[in-house]
Amino acid sequence: MAHFSGHQPTMEVPADFKNLFTNGGLGGDDDDSNNNNNNDNNDQENRTNNNNDNEEHEHSCWVFGYGSLCWLPGFTFSKCITGYIRGYVRRFWQGNVTHRGTEQQPGIVATLVEDKEGITWGCAYKLTGETALEYLKERECTLGGYATLETKFYPRIAPHDTPFGGEAVEVLLYIATPANIHWMGEAPLPKIAQLIATSRGPSGHNAEYLLRLALFMHEELDCAWDQHLFELERLVLQELYRMNIPVSAVMGRNPERIRRDSHANLHRPPSFEFTSRIQSTKLRCLNI
Numbered sequence: 001m002a003h004f005s006g007h008q009p010t011m012e013v014p015a016d017f018k019n020l021f022t023n024g025g026l027g028g029d030d031d032d033s034n035n036n037n038n039n040d041n042n043d044q045e046n047r048t049n050n051n052n053d054n055e056e057h058e059h060s061c062w063v064f065g066y067g068s069l070c071w072l073p074g075f076t077f078s079k080c081i082t083g084y085i086r087g088y089v090r091r092f093w094q095g096n097v098t099h100r101g102t103e104q105q106p107g108i109v110a111t112l113v114e115d116k117e118g119i120t121w122g123c124a125y126k127l128t129g130e131t132a133l134e135y136l137k138e139r140e141c142t143l144g145g146y147a148t149l150e151t152k153f154y155p156r157i158a159p160h161d162t163p164f165g166g167e168a169v170e171v172l173l174y175i176a177t178p179a180n181i182h183w184m185g186e187a188p189l190p191k192i193a194q195l196i197a198t199s200r201g202p203s204g205h206n207a208e209y210l211l212r213l214a215l216f217m218h219e220e221l222d223c224a225w226d227q228h229l230f231e232l233e234r235l236v237l238q239e240l241y242r243m244n245i246p247v248s249a250v251m252g253r254n255p256e257r258i259r260r261d262s263h264a265n266l267h268r269p270p271s272f273e274f275t276s277r278i279q280s281t282k283l284r285c286l287n288i
């Protein structure tokens, strides 16, 4: 069952806002650790911290990303796997004044909306220790108005000899509910696209937020189709073209490459239980 524990968002941006994207090191390395952060200056600090932490004595958990967390995690993690959650669909129905918009012109970011038949594709990160969770609480809840929720995550690739052999993984996720003060709700897609194409905030242009998420889906999950996201992608590109704004003008620095699904060294046909949940259309990534 979903469990909500949200925070009343405060809108002032902390003085060390930029540091929020580099939260220092986390627990020990896994065999396939991918210590990923987005600020080169903190690489050494993260590595040093990682060497000092002893993972088996620290609490580990998984966090599901379906928006900017897919391409800009901003914290150190030891594993990243692609997959999906059930019972939700991704919608650009959440306003934002701290990352991709301002109080004068809020941007629009992704959230999840309950839908019994829905599935949302993204990626899950394995975190160790409290540092990343504290960072996410600040970034998602305090600054973004998101609440914390738990659900099951289904890895896209679940070879039998990995911890995921066909099983779901419990994940934390951050969801903006209609109760938060920047909830925008449903709107015609051309209207949402027009707002995204003309908004910018402390973290960059709102169009970058959408286009990089769409790029993540095209590159990492080419078997998944998200009509809402890809229609918005088409409309935002069309709007930028109409305003004579080159895409390069809205895309900030390329984020660090993220190594995903490193557990997939053995390919096993997905279990029937897994494939039975997938639409009948051909799925290249699962070769079924």
Ligand SMILES: N[C@@H](CCC(=O)N[C@@H](CS)C(=O)NCC(=O)O)C(=O)O
Pocket: 064, 065, 066, 067, 068, 069, 070, 072, 096, 099, 100, 109, 110, 111, 139, 140, 143, 144, 145, 146, 173, 174, 175, 203, 209
């Ligand atoms: N919780 C979603 C959405 C996360 C998200 O987009 N959060 C915003 C805060 S409103 C953010 O951190 N944006 C950073 C950025 O836009 O660069 C996810 O799992 O990715």
